[in-house]
Amino acid sequence: MIIKNGRIIDPSSGYNENADLLIRDGKIKAIGQFDDIYDDEIIDAENMVVAPGLVDVHVHFRDPGFTYKEDIQTGSDAAAAGGFTTVIAMANTNPIIDNEDTLKSVLEKMGKSKINVHTVAAVTKGFKGEELVDMDLLYKLGAVGFSDDGIPINNEATILKAMLKAKELNVPLSFHEEDPNFIGIPGINDGKVSKRLGIKGASYVSEDVMVARDSMLALYTGATIDIQHISSGNSVDMIRFIKGLGANVYAEVTPHHFSLTEDAVLEHKSLAKMNPPLRTKEDKMRIIEGIKDDTIEIIATDHAPHSSEEKMRELTKTPSGIIGLETSLPLGITNLVRNGHLSLMKLLEKMTINPARLYNLDCGSLSIGSKADIVIFDDNESYVVSKFKSKSSNSPFIGETLYGKVKYTICGGNIVYKNLK
Template sequence: MIIKNAHIMDPKSNLDGIYDIKINNGIIEKIGKFDEDGLDVNKMIVAPGLVDIHVHFRDPGFTHKEDLTTGSESAAAGGFTSVICMANTNPKIESVDILKEFLKKAEKLKINVHTVSTLTKNFDGENLVDMEEMTKSGAIGFSDDGIPDRNTKVILEAMNRAVHLDVPISFHEEDPSLIVNNGINHGSVSEELGIYGSPSIAEDVLVARDVNLALYTGAKVDIQHISSGNSVELVRWAKKMGANVYAEVTPHHFTLTDEAILKQGTLAKMNPPLRSKRDRDMIIEGLKDNTIEIIATDHAPHTKEEKAVELSKAPSGIIGLETSLGLGIRELVEKGHLTLMDLLRKMTINPAELYNLKAGYIAEGGPADLVIFNPEESYKVEEFKSKSKNSPFIGETLPGKIHYTICKGEIVYEN
């Protein structure tokens, strides 16, 4: 395959210009100018295939919501060529046999699908999995995402092991003892609804603990789906102190506030919850100064029936793969918070490097994983490749229409 007139934007090398790309056997063979015919993309942006380190494909165990095939198709439609699944499946990804079965199925998919292992057995928070064996067998990190880890002694031991394995541990930071109703921020909106909700301090106390443990151990720690402005400050402090701490934020947390609950109801319910304008503004500041260096979707499919219940009983989470790039361009680039190159850096090479993936960059000899889009062309959010439709952004118009996603040298999405 030859791609003609590509406006390459590669955050790793800062390459930014018009080139042709020659692809052979899934690898970028040459970048330059060629006389041969090819796919003329007319100076559209050609960026590294996007990398999402936090998705839920619900496979095995909850495939009525999503499965590996539909999840991969949703990712490709959003420009993603590499994703990392969380381990809260049924059964959970906690043993070598379950892990190998997952990876065997993933090999057949059109994009690169990886997975973390659970950190503790059955998410019990007390008994660590065999981290060495799980890493050796293909797990690329550890997380009990969905269940906060509360045993500090166990976390300390896990971090010490992770240092030797050179893998990250990713934490879902919410202290359940401080939460009455999860998925809804405790504040003026929850009070208006007569619900106590989840206060930001529930996140802050665990972030404070884990960034200090990271500083103490030297472990590579990822603060997942950060939502509290005070937690952004804690991460900023930890980085200044020299901790190997990363933070990821979802598009919905830098786009919406808890006011969305009043309009969207259960479609705006997620863990951690949408918080106040102050929190959102502090998150955007964290993105600007690179305290938050990763954007991840926390793609969390649920069926229409599951969401069509009263607010306090509905499951938390929204799908996000197919709206992520558009929200980033609209909320961060068009509003002057980030350059397009900065946005792409947080969606490609930064997440790839956290998990030691060979992804997120464009270079000769590198993987032919690419997304081709027009940042100035808009589209309406209507249909999804995902099996589920639980998005508060349905009906909105977003910039950054994706025309092609290429993975392993093959077109896996075309629009």
């Protein structure tokens, strides 16, 4: 295969030139100018961007146990449609991925996917926050990291032991930072909108206190941790501070947290309910500042499918979460690049090589000899968000006009998604 005439952007090397890309045996053979070869498949990428396949370190594919919402194959379809060639699924399935048998079963399914699907294992057995899983065994079997995402771990002694073991294994721990003591109704910010709705929501301090605790423990232990789906401006400032002290703390942000505020709940209702919640305009702008100065290095979707029936329930009873794989890149282009906050190179860095480095994955690069995982997109083409490849459609962005249409997704040299309409 030859991809011709595209603007090749590779954040791992800083390459940003118009050129052709030659693929042989599923790997990147060369970048330059190449004549057409009669037996090669030719993709004309003129006026398009050719970049490493996107990497998402935070998705929920609901498999096993909740496959009416999503499964590994439909989640992979959604990922490919969004330009992602590598994703990491969370462990809050049924059963929870906290043991050898469940992990092996999940990895077997993931091995059949059209893209690269990895998984974390739980940090604690049953997500109960007390007894650690056998981290040595689960890592050896193929878990790429550990997270009780969806449930905060309140026991500091457990956190300390987990960090020491994770440092020994050289794997990251990813944390969902919400202290339930400061939450009334989850998924809605405790502020002007919750007051208007007559409910007590989730306070920003629920995130702040846990980010402060885990950041200081990371500094103490030397462990690498990931603060998932950051939503509070205060937390951004704390992470900036702790990084300055030398802690190995990464921060990830979702596209919805840099695109929307709590006001979206009034318009979109349950489609704008997620954990942690959308917060104030000030929080959003402080998040954007954190993205700009690399306090926040990673953009991750927290792709969280739910059925239409579940999302149609009363707002206080509907589950939190939205899908995000198919709108992530366009939201970054529309709200960060086109608004002058980031260059396209910098956006792609946060969606390719940075997340790959966090989990020690061999992807996110267009280096010669690397696996041909590639996304081709038109950053100037707009479209209206409508249908999804996901089983679910719980998105507040339906009907929005976004820029950055994915044209091809290539994984291992094979076209796994194409949309030339």
